[in-house]
Amino acid sequence: MDEEPRVGRLLVASPRLADPNFARTVVLILARQDDEGALGVVLNRPSTTAVEELLASWGPLAAAPPLVFVGGPVGHQGAIGLARGGSNQPDEGWVPIVGHLGTVDLARDPTDLPTPLHAVRVFSGHAGWGQGQLEAEIDEGAWVVLDAAPDDVLCVDPARLWRTVLRRQGGKLAWLANVPLDPRTN
Numbered sequence: 001m002d003e004e005p006r007v008g009r010l011l012v013a014s015p016r017l018a019d020p021n022f023a024r025t026v027v028l029i030l031a032r033q034d035d036e037g038a039l040g041v042v043l044n045r046p047s048t049t050a051v052e053e054l055l056a057s058w059g060p061l062a063a064a065p066p067l068v069f070v071g072g073p074v075g076h077q078g079a080i081g082l083a084r085g086g087s088n089q090p091d092e093g094w095v096p097i098v099g100h101l102g103t104v105d106l107a108r109d110p111t112d113l114p115t116p117l118h119a120v121r122v123f124s125g126h127a128g129w130g131q132g133q134l135e136a137e138i139d140e141g142a143w144v145v146l147d148a149a150p151d152d153v154l155c156v157d158p159a160r161l162w163r164t165v166l167r168r169q170g171g172k173l174a175w176l177a178n179v180p181l182d183p184r185t186n
Contacts (some may be wrong), residue, residue, distance in 0.1 A: 005134055006100030007032055009144040010152065011040065012165050015179040021073040022142075024162045027127055028095060030080070037130045039096045041123040042072035043081055044158040051122050055079070057109050063119040063154040071123030081106040082153055083120040089114050100152055119154050144173060148149055 011027040017043060025042045031036040046063035047122040052059025054068060071080055081104040088096045094115040104110070110117055124170070128135070137143055146165060155161050166177035 003138055004030055005038060005138065005143075005145050006031060008044075008101075008148060010146045010165060012136075012146055012162065014141055014144055015176055017142045022042075022127070026161050026165055027072070027143075028082070028148060029041055030126075032134075037128065037132075037133045039129075039174065040127045041082070041125075042069070042127060043153055044161040046158055047124065049150065051120075052085055055106060055122060057111075058106060058120055058122065059108055061071040061120045061125050063066060063121050064156045065158070069121060069123045069158070071125045072127030074128050076125040078125075080123045080126060081120050081145070082123070084118045084154060086118070098148060099150070100154045101150075105121070121154055134141040142175075 007029050009029050013025045017023060026044050027040040027042050029038055030096065031038045036159065046065055046069050049068045050059070051062035051066050051068055059066065061083070068079070082097070083104045084100065084101055085094060086100065088100050089092065090096060091114045093108050093113045094102055096102040104113065104117065104120060106122065108169060109118070113129050146169065149168070152161065163177040167174045
């Protein structure tokens with residue numbers, strides 16, 4: 001199994017990861033540099049705040065559920081936008097991550113971007129790891145590194161994303177999707 005935590009891949013929390021910030025989360029890696037660490041966003045933690053409330057011009061493009069997601073425990077003063085766009089090439093205000101999915105400049109009006117957008121998800125905050133930290137956590141078994149499927153980032157049922165990603169792997173990883181929150185209750 002390829003355990004390389006590259007940009008565009010998923011970090012899926014193993015059941016042994018007890019940190020409440022990351023228990024049963026699925027994180028998309030947005031940036032990674034060996035000498036600086038990694039940055040990503042949690043894909044399955046919607047808030048109760050509508051995108052339209054904070055970023056009115058982006059509201060009509062918000063993927064269902066049209067809520068701001070809690071991207072992680074760091075940097076809640078900013079927002080990160082991930083969108084499905086019409087281009088897999090970088091452009092002003094658009095940086096592809098994987099295929100036609102990329103980050104967008106939320107400070108701009110979506111109609112002013114040179115890349116046509118089909119849907120957006122807005123994240124408040126992000127997850128970050130220092131140099132070597134993520135690799136150490138992977139080695140300890142806290143994370144499983146997997147390829148993302150096209151619908152993972154903008155999934156309509158984020159509450160089921162963790163189980164869905166694990167189940168589609170088959171074998172032992174699929175079995176992990178059935179581990180109860182508290183194994184003592186099994």
